[in-house]
Amino acid sequence: MSTKALIIGGSAGSFQIVIRILELFRPDLPIPVFLCLHRLKQVRKGFEETLNYNASLPVREPMDKEYIRPGKIYLAPSNYHMLIEKDLTIALSTEATVHHSRPSLDVFFSSAADVYGPGLLALLLSGANQDGTEGIAEVKRNGGTVVIQDPDDCEISTMCESAIKLTKPDQILTVSKIIEFVSLL
């Protein structure tokens, strides 16, 4: 099954890795990429700008009902949950936080898994809470591919450890391997 979408989730300790990943995408990237990242309250402003700094493709917070296009990089907006509808549009919601998080990785990953099924590639990075564990399990249940950052290589390992406990990922990779992996997309 060829990859139809890449989703990346992370929290504390993932930011620098995401920045490096964003330098890698070629301009003719054939799939959409989604970032679902927890942000500290203090860095709500300027987050999008910072991610864009060295990114090879523009990173943008989508509007509700926007059509998903290949080659675009979507960042889950702060203070909203992001979901994907069957008709390949973005849906936003202000529903209660999940694991104290909005956007929540569980919410986003589950909805992406439901839409892209085996065509989904999910990447889980460093983080300090358990958000993402249920989402990663959903990706796997729907036949998608799961790559998790090696907990020993994480700045904060809670998130990846928790996900690995519930789900056997396709690969567990260090940052340098993740970089290699993404550059092959």
Next chain:
Amino acid sequence: MDIENQDIQAFIETVKSQSDYDFSDYSDKSLKRRLSKILLDRKLSLEVLLENIRADDDLLEKIVKDITVNTTELFRDPAVWHSLRFDILPRFQQQSNIKIWHPGCSTGQEVFSMMILLNELGLLQKTHLYASDLNEDVMEVAKQGIYKYRFNEGYLDNFDSVIRENPRVNDSYFDVPYSKYFHVDKTRDNLRMNKQMLTKPVYVKHDLVRDPNPFGEVFDLIICRNVIIYFNYELQNKVFKLFMDNMSPGSCLVLGVHESILGPFASRFDKKFQAYFKK
């Protein structure tokens, strides 16, 4: 709990046949999440829930209230309030009165935010405020103006950002005390809006899916944020038509920061600042 498409259809049909509520044109994913949460919280299967709904109108009302999302904040998204403060509301200064409608007002934080800002601009006296929601329970909270304080400390930050600070002029600061508008009681864990503001807005139950304008007024400003994200494209257009038909010349519509007018009505508005101005 996994909700399938036919489950959500069965739910929508049951509610529709038992009441005036129609969720056919709500966004799919959100509705599914809410329904599965309801089933989980009540430890019910969908079949049993639907059976109970058919037998019990009060339960149906409760479920309808649970299915909608009511989260809101005081001065949510300060950038929008900055734009209201410096770009949008001053345009109405010369008018003898200002009419504002908050459809989908939920527990009222947005309405209080508006009153506070209008008062700071000296416009509150001549403003008529109208607010509506599908859910009467949340409007009861709005009428009381009492909110939990814990986990809502962000309200004060937002107040500072919108009312005390001025992003357009460096280092300017308006020393407005909180007590001018509300009181925080940490032992009771509440934040209580001052009494003068409680009776100002008119609250009316209103369903954007099917009801006409409930106030018989045309509006200078309609502020409807984080409501239409729960509606599909068709229902959004229906709502835009309702708004447009009830807006005065020069008036504007403020949507949530991640909402936009797509489709046929886009050309009927000019997007300026954080608002859509009626052409």
